[in-house]
Amino acid sequence: xxxxxxxxxxxxxxxxxxxxRRGLGWRCYCGTPDxxxxxxxxxxxxxxxxxxxxxxxxxxxxxxxxxEKSSPKDPDLPAEHVPERFKRRxx
Amino acid sequence: MTAMSNADFAxxxxxxxxxxxxxxxxxxxxxxGDCIEFIAKPxxxxxxxxxxxxxxxxxxxxxxxxxxxxxxxxxxxxxxxxFRILVKDGKVRLEHLFVxxxxxxxxxxxxxxxxYEKLIEVAEQSNAQADVELALI
Numbered sequence: 001x002x003x004x005x006x007x008x009x010x011x012x013x014x015x016x017x018x019x020x021r022r023g024l025g026w027r028c029y030c031g032t033p034d035x036x037x038x039x040x041x042x043x044x045x046x047x048x049x050x051x052x053x054x055x056x057x058x059x060x061x062x063x064x065x066x067x068e069k070s071s072p073k074d075p076d077l078p079a080e081h082v083p084e085r086f087k088r089r090x091x
Numbered sequence: 092m093t094a095m096s097n098a099d100f101a102x103x104x105x106x107x108x109x110x111x112x113x114x115x116x117x118x119x120x121x122x123x124g125d126c127i128e129f130i131a132k133p134x135x136x137x138x139x140x141x142x143x144x145x146x147x148x149x150x151x152x153x154x155x156x157x158x159x160x161x162x163x164x165x166x167x168x169x170x171x172x173x174f175r176i177l178v179k180d181g182k183v184r185l186e187h188l189f190v191x192x193x194x195x196x197x198x199x200x201x202x203x204x205x206x207y208e209k210l211i212e213v214a215e216q217s218n219a220q221a222d223v224e225l226a227l228i
Contacts, residue, residue: 015140016162017146019124021121021123021124021126022123036151039134050137067135068138068139
């Protein structure tokens with residue numbers, strides 16, 4: 001859902017931990033999905049004050065995805081984005 | 092070929108995979124990423140970067156530390172070769188890595204020491220150690 005309807009797309013990853021462990025990362029898609037999932041597969045409402053992030057490499061493969069704290073100013077964005085974490089915002 | 096229902100597919104997967112084993116804390120060194128991922132508890136988590144080396148995983152419900160990602164492991168051992176004494180039989184205890192990081196921080200710069208204290212506690216309780224032999228090459 002985040003990949004189909006992201007609230008923001010960032011390009012240019014500036015932090016090593018966001019990069020693909022087997023190469024270079026490329027873009028990060030962010031947003032708040034309708035549901036979060038528990039380890040047993042049960043759905044629940046999205047976690048409050050958090051945003052879901054999916055990292056994509058240039059082969060268009062999603063290599064990492066996770067919840068992070070959202071920005072207090074915009075709950076659909078991560079707490080840090082441009083310019084400290086990503087080079088630019090595309091969407 | 093006939094289509095399989097989701098329930099049948101789930102049954103087939105469980106039949107192949109067998110019964111899940113009880114959770115055990117795990118610390119895994121990823122050579123490609125030069126990082127150690129540590130999972131102490133089987134709880135959904137969100138990630139929070141605390142400095143350029145460590146990202147902490149906090150449990151969504153408990154808000155406790157449930158794991159972490161430590162990056163730049165081989166770089167760390169190259170930069171501070173004395174810390175290689177922490178590695179026994181190719182393995183390093185994670186609390187030792189966190190303590191080493193605290194020592195480094197005293198050389199300069201601020202560090203979230205309380206979070207590191209908690210990380211050390213969780214690593215000790217989990218008895219977590221990672222095989223870092225490949226990081227020393």
